[in-house]
Amino acid sequence: MGRAPCCEKMGMKRGPWTPEEDQILINYIHLYGHSNWRALPKHAGLLRCGKSCRLRWINYLRPDIKRGNFTPQEEQTIINLHEVLGNRWSAIAAKLPGRTDNEIKNVWHTHLKKRLNKNQNNGGDAKDINGSNDTTHEDKEPVMVYTTSPQQFSNSTTTLDISDNNNKDDTMSHEDISALVDESFWSEVVSVDNSSNNEKKIEGWEGLLERNSKRHSYNNSKLYNDDMEFWFDLFTSCRRIEAFSDIPEF
DNA sequence: AACATGGTCAACCGCTAGTTA
DNA sequence: ATAACTAGCGGTTGACCATGT
Incomplete structure (x- = not known):
């Protein structure tokens, strides 16, 4: 089993993602999906390796990501x-x-x-x-x-x-x-949104990007309360x- | 006010599993 | 059957922030 050649370090940007990069990635995936992570940054015009794009998407940019404290x-x-x-x-x-x-x-x-x-x-x-x-x-x-x-x-x-x-x-x-x-x-796998629901799910991205530009700016206590309400509703229903x-x- | 320490979390690294030619 | 390749996983790191002294 061959080892994947590490993404070319030359010219590849590393470190924290900027809101602009996030937006480029979001727009690209919204339009074309992410069938090939390795080719994605090249096609999207990002100076990131595919791995980095994938991580960023999965851990932060996905529309179905739930933020805030764990209940x-x-x-x-x-x-x-x-x-x-x-x-x-x-x-x-x-x-x-x-x-x-x-x-x-x-x-x-x-x-x-x-x-x-x-x-x-x-x-x-x-x-x-x-x-x-x-x-x-x-x-x-x-x-x-x-x-x-x-x-x-x-x-x-x-x-x-x-x-x-x-x-x-x-x-x-x-x-x-x-x-x-x-x-x-x-x-059972949490579905990732290559579906036609993208447009609906993408609604929250603007706020997400704003949040990203100012780290930790979201209101944890509010999110926590929302979670508690979710569980309360769930249990009572x-x-x-x-x-x-x-x-x-x- | 300045510094030290600890906590948090996004991002990276190296590896393996799965797929394809 | 094998090699080449990609996606995904878990461990680790380091920057940032909050708190304590």
Whole structure:
């Protein structure tokens, strides 16, 4: 298997993307899609390698990217899935619509891992599936495993387990979780927008570019509240699902 | 006010898997 | 079957920012 020749360093720009570059990339993908990342920058007139373009698109410019703080539910989902999947960030990301593998990886290393280690030092004894002890459930928070896209919920195909970690009889075993992460899991991929929906989705790009030009300028607390509202709406609208009757209040 | 330290996150690097000729 | 190539993944880095001293 031949190794891909690294993109020519000569003449290739590196470092942070400018709003102008973002706009060029967005416009190009909007018009022509991204069937060939390697050829894309040349055709689009960008002095970036294809890899860089792809990363920029996937991690930041995609219209379906969800920005802002992770909700406690999302964090718990990451923790649970990490127990099953390990550092397979893309697989975890596939279960968190709008979140990228890079983002999840960052959150894990900056927040969740430390929190879990701290909890463990306070007496936690959970192990991950490999027997190592760098991951554990939060002691007090409910344990949840979601398939999180609203579409999935609306299709009533949701597999959901909600239990209280203090009651071990109700807690999902590794086998249960593994069963949850079956073949259908791997086939579920967050769609990337080569579709005709582009025009609709592209509406938010202008604001995104503005945001990019002033890093961290978005209002995290507002986004956080929106997320909480999303989950609240989701839960309240799914009361028909029997399992939801035991959901603790947040 | 100035500096040090730590946290966050976008971007890069190197590798592997998958595809094609 | 093999080599050439691309896409995608996970680990790591470094710049920026916030907070503490």
